[in-house]
Amino acid sequence: MTTVLDPPTLSDTDVATDNDTSLIGSSITHLPSPGETPVGPRRSLRKATLDDKFNIVGALVASVALTSLLFGWFTPLIGGVGYVVVAFVLFVGFYIILVALRADRQEVKDRVMTALMVSAGVILFGALIFVVGYTLIRGKDALPHLNFFTQTMELAGPLDPLSIGGILHAIVGSLIQITIALSITIPLGITTAVFLNEIGGRFARFVRTIADAMTALPSIVAGLFVYAAIIQLITHQRSGFAAAMAITVMMLPIVIRAADVVLRLVPGNLREASYALGSTRWSTVWNVVLPTARSGLVTAVILGTARGIGETSPVLLTSGITSVMNFNPFSGPMISLPLQVFDFVKSPEPNMIARGFGTAAVLLLLVVALFTVARIIGGRGPGQLSDSQRRRLAAASLEDLARMSRTTPNRDATDVDHAANPEETSR
Amino acid sequence: MTTTVTHRETASPTSPGPVRRSLLSVPSRSDSVFKLVSFTAGMTTVGIMLAVGLFLSLRASDALRVSGFSFLVQQQWSPETHVFGIAAVLFGTVTIAIIAMCVAVPLALGTSLLISEVTRGPVRSILVSLVDLMAAVPSVVYGLWGLFFLQANVIPISSWISTYFAWIPIFAVTGGSGEHLTEASAYTSSAFIAGIVVGLMVVPTQTSVMREAFSQAPVGEREGALALGSTRWGMIRTVVIPFGRGGIIGGTMLGLGRALGETIAVYMIISPIFTINWQVLKTGTNSVSALIALRYGEASDFGLSALMAAGLVLFVITLIVNFTASSIVARSRSGAETG
Numbered sequence: 060m061t062t063v064l065d066p067p068t069l070s071d072t073d074v075a076t077d078n079d080t081s082l083i084g085s086s087i088t089h090l091p092s093p094g095e096t097p098v099g100p101r102r103s104l105r106k107a108t109l110d111d112k113f114n115i116v117g118a119l120v121a122s123v124a125l126t127s128l129l130f131g132w133f134t135p136l137i138g139g140v141g142y143v144v145v146a147f148v149l150f151v152g153f154y155i156i157l158v159a160l161r162a163d164r165q166e167v168k169d170r171v172m173t174a175l176m177v178s179a180g181v182i183l184f185g186a187l188i189f190v191v192g193y194t195l196i197r198g199k200d201a202l203p204h205l206n207f208f209t210q211t212m213e214l215a216g217p218l219d220p221l222s223i224g225g226i227l228h229a230i231v232g233s234l235i236q237i238t239i240a241l242s243i244t245i246p247l248g249i250t251t252a253v254f255l256n257e258i259g260g261r262f263a264r265f266v267r268t269i270a271d272a273m274t275a276l277p278s279i280v281a282g283l284f285v286y287a288a289i290i291q292l293i294t295h296q297r298s299g300f301a302a303a304m305a306i307t308v309m310m311l312p313i314v315i316r317a318a319d320v321v322l323r324l325v326p327g328n329l330r331e332a333s334y335a336l337g338s339t340r341w342s343t344v345w346n347v348v349l350p351t352a353r354s355g356l357v358t359a360v361i362l363g364t365a366r367g368i369g370e371t372s373p374v375l376l377t378s379g380i381t382s383v384m385n386f387n388p389f390s391g392p393m394i395s396l397p398l399q400v401f402d403f404v405k406s407p408e409p410n411m412i413a414r415g416f417g418t419a420a421v422l423l424l425l426v427v428a429l430f431t432v433a434r435i436i437g438g439r440g441p442g443q444l445s446d447s448q449r450r451r452l453a454a455a456s457l458e459d460l461a462r463m464s465r466t467t468p469n470r471d472a473t474d475v476d477h478a479a480n481p482e483e484t485s486r
Numbered sequence: 487m488t489t490t491v492t493h494r495e496t497a498s499p500t501s502p503g504p505v506r507r508s509l510l511s512v513p514s515r516s517d518s519v520f521k522l523v524s525f526t527a528g529m530t531t532v533g534i535m536l537a538v539g540l541f542l543s544l545r546a547s548d549a550l551r552v553s554g555f556s557f558l559v560q561q562q563w564s565p566e567t568h569v570f571g572i573a574a575v576l577f578g579t580v581t582i583a584i585i586a587m588c589v590a591v592p593l594a595l596g597t598s599l600l601i602s603e604v605t606r607g608p609v610r611s612i613l614v615s616l617v618d619l620m621a622a623v624p625s626v627v628y629g630l631w632g633l634f635f636l637q638a639n640v641i642p643i644s645s646w647i648s649t650y651f652a653w654i655p656i657f658a659v660t661g662g663s664g665e666h667l668t669e670a671s672a673y674t675s676s677a678f679i680a681g682i683v684v685g686l687m688v689v690p691t692q693t694s695v696m697r698e699a700f701s702q703a704p705v706g707e708r709e710g711a712l713a714l715g716s717t718r719w720g721m722i723r724t725v726v727i728p729f730g731r732g733g734i735i736g737g738t739m740l741g742l743g744r745a746l747g748e749t750i751a752v753y754m755i756i757s758p759i760f761t762i763n764w765q766v767l768k769t770g771t772n773s774v775s776a777l778i779a780l781r782y783g784e785a786s787d788f789g790l791s792a793l794m795a796a797g798l799v800l801f802v803i804t805l806i807v808n809f810t811a812s813s814i815v816a817r818s819r820s821g822a823e824t825g
Contacts, residue, residue: 140639141646169717176604179596180613183693186686187620190631197634250527258524266528269535275808276538277747279775280797284538286782287545287790308534315531340513341520362622369624372749372775376782397626401750404630412634419627430619 114157114170122149147178191427194419201417212382217408226418228384229399232299235388236378236395237368239303240310244367245360248314255315256322257344267319273312281308282373290377297379299393305373314363321355322348354436361433365426371397396422539801546795548788557795563760563777565785565792572796577762578677578772579800582752583745585681585766586688590745591738593685594692598737601693602700603722614697621690629751632683637674637755640682644673644767659768667768675757677771683755684748688741695740695815699733700726732818739811743804749775774800 126146151171158170200221201207207225215224251270255263285305290297325348333343349356379392380402387393394402396418403415513521550557552568560571601613644659645668652658652666659667703726711721727734752773758780759770774796785793 140636141642144643165717165720169719172719172722173604176596176600179593180600183593183597183620183689184613184616187616187623190623190628190686193631193635194627247527247530250524251531254524254528258521262525263528266532269532271808271812272805273531273535275743275747275801275804277749277775277797277800277804279747279749279778280542280801281538283778283782283793283797284541287794288537288541291790308538311531311534339517341516344520362618365622369622369626371624371626372753372779375750375779397624397750400626400630401754404633404754416630419624419630422624423627426622426624427619430622434615 110161111170114154115174118150118153118157121153122146125149151175191423194416194423197413197416198418198420200413202420207414207417211384213384215382217406217411219410221410221413224414226396226399226414226421228382229394229396229418230421231384231386232378232393233368233395233397235386235393236299236303236306236374237364239300239388240306240367241360241364243303243307244310244314244363248311248360248363249318249356251315252318252322253344253348255319257340257348270312270315270319273308274316276308276312278309278370279372279376281305282376284308285373286376294389296390297377297392298390299378299385299388302374302378302393302395303388305377306367306370309370309373310363310367313366314359317359317362318356321352321359324355325351357436358433361429361436365429365433368395368429369397369422369426371401374398375401396425542794542798542801545791546798547791549792549795552788553792553795561761563781563792565789570792572774572777572799574760574762575772575774575777575796576799578756579746579774581677581766581771582681582684582773583742585678586685586745587738587742589682589685590689590692590741594689594696594737594741595734597689598693598696598700599722599726602697603718603726614694617690617693617697621694625687625748625751626754628683628687629754632679632751633754636683637679640679641670641673644676644678645670648673648767656764656766659765672769673767675755675769675771677756677763677766680752680755680771680773681766683751684745687748687751688744691744692737692741695737696730696733699730699737699815699818703729729819732815736811736815736818739807739814743807743811746804746807747775747800749773749779752776753779 123146126142126149129145130142151174154174155167155171158167162170204221204225206222208230209227210223210225211228212224212226213228251266255267282305285301285308289301289304294301329347329351330343333347338346374395375398378395378398380398381392381394385391385393400415400419400422403411403418406412549565549570553560553570557571558576559573560569561574563570563572563575597613597617601610601617605613647657648659648666649668659672661667661672707725707729708721711725712718716724753776756771756773756776757769758772758776760772763770778793778797781789782793
């Protein structure tokens with residue numbers, strides 16, 4: 060109201076007409092008539108204008124052309140990475156000039172910063188795709204050989220062709236080690252996360268701080284700890300079990316933190332409803348909290364697994380290197396996939412390096428597969444349902460409705476009356 | 487209805503008046519077991535952590551007692567002759583971490599702003615997933631890439647920088663008598679290459695912390711800035727970045743903690759030396775974790791104790807960095823609202 064009265068140019072009649080219309084009927088809406096001005100076509104707000112497109116394309120073409128000139132003819136610059144760096148710097152320069160032709164300083168800044176953000180993203184995701192693609196392409200020499208997955212390196216020397224020898228022992232070793240690590244990490248990690256969230260108190264805060272501190276533990280130091288504490292003092296030999304312990308020390312804080320975050324997202328009113336129905340703490344946790352957070356917890360565990368299976372440095376100190384199959388985690392060295400990669404590429408032989416890349420490709424595909432499964436299961440928060448779950452629930456409640464509204468012939472009239480229109484009874 | 491009335495009638499004469507009901511609840515048996523079990527799990531986690539810390543400190547004390555203060559200033563590493571220190575390896579670790587930060591922070595800042603401010607809808611969630619996937623790629627794969635691809639392609643850049651910027655001492659690459667080196671072998675296995683690879687490895691950590699902070703910038707303030715006529719970048723500069731400053735600093739430091747402790751990619755790329763090398767583009771550097779990976783096998787009991795001491799120092803540094811980071815994140819405006 061005050062804003063209307065403040066400017067003195069607004070005459071009383073304006074206010075009065077305003078009041079009049081509101082008194083007469085608030086439902087009348089005054090549409091501004093366009094008068095003589097023609098109404099143009101509706102502008103798209105999301106699409107880039109032709110100008111913007113031209114600026115980007117023009118700057119790109121100009122920078123690539125100039126960089127090619129610089130690299131081929133004018134200067135003795137060489138190297139693919141150098142080409143990209145120079146082209147990028149030139150692109151930013153040209154883009155500034157082109158935008159500045161039509162826009163003021165603020166807009167130039169805006170455009171250039173947006174271009175920089177997009178290029179940071181392009182560089183980062185380009186690097187990711189490049190790292191993954193490079194590994195897969197270099198691994199294609201070894202991967203088509205079926206024996207790569209069915210044999211061990213026991214009988215294969217460094218000079219043997221790729222048709223002899225494989226990494227079955229490393230795959231088995233990885234699986235055994237990660238299984239042992241998971242069988243400790245899952246119960247311990249999730250129970251600790253439940254403790255942090257459901258019991259609480261001063262000690263729980265202390266545990267959370269310690270778990271945070273544990274994430275700072277460098278992986279090599281975890282390996283060194285297991286080497287000195289378990290191998291040197293107790294077992295006196297490297298083994299798959301020691302490696303699994305080292306992986307456990309690395310995975311535990313990851314799982315605790317991820318599960319802690321997921322459990323914190325469980326809505327409080329679900330817990331309160333359960334308590335209000337008179338259930339105990341334990342049955343609330345078991346029947347309400349954990350099922351609600353199930354998908355998130357599975358994601359936490361799978362992401363922890365993906366981390367644990369790729370850990371090289373703690374395994375380097377604890378598992379030992381071997382080229383034979385070993386099913387016993389408690390005696391003898393047991394190699395795993397990342398360590399096998401590391402061992403292969405230490406050799407100067409091209410075939411061994413090809414095997415190394417093949418092993419890395421297998422490891423990478425395993426991690427990507429685990430990651431995809433985690434995303435499919437846990438891409439949504441607790442309480443959110445997938446389409447099939449929602450359909451199942453809808454079907455179940457329809458069935459309930461049908462069951463409740465079913466009329467049985469031997470009932471008396473009032474019952475039938477009530478059951479026939481459930482909406483009315485519920486009102 | 488009738489039952490309650492009769493009940494009340496029979497009950498009232500026998501009751502001796504209002505007795506205060508005790509509000510203390512006795513936990514059921516399942517509850518006490520649940521409490522005990524989860525408490526034990528918490529204790530076990532703490533126990534494992536304290537065991538690591540105590541064991542490291544105890545075993546490290548042997549070596550630290552022998553070397554004393556010289557542990558921090560001695561560059562050589564030969565525990566057999568009791569001449570050892572981490573000056574050189576710690577210098578290398580910090581060098582690699584700083585180079586990694588120079589690579590990672592601009593990338594992480596740009597990418598997190600891109601994800602939280604520019605993209606929307608399905609594109610955004612795909613990018614978030616890709617960043618998380620990048621964090622899950624094993625470090626040995628990054629190491630392979632750095633060793634077999636990046637090294638060969640970065641050498642021309644290193645060479646170019648050292649030719650034109652040699653007047654800045656850290657970019658110079660000189661031989662024994664101070665002459666400028668041009669051959670490619672002088673530029674392999676340098677801290678620069680290791681730093682780039684480690685930088686790429688820590689970008690995802692930093693990006694996810696920063697994105698989290700940026701995405702919480704209040705909508706009202708954003709709209710206020712836009713309504714005052716600001717461009718998108720103006721809005722980001724005046725609202726989003728000040729709001730997410732804690733996230734930027736905290737994310738950077740979390741990434742720094744990871745970069746300091748990275749082992750296998752560094753170990754694969756560098757060629758270890760035990761002197762302080764200021765020339766970051768020149769071959770030869772070292773890091774604490776690479777030292778441990780290199781020497782643990784041949785170490786005697788005392789040598790292992792010395793490695794433990796080195797590992798302990800590394801752990802203490804990463805611990806300080808991480809706790810500083812998380813307290814900065816928690817105290818900032820963006821961190822305070824997540825609780």
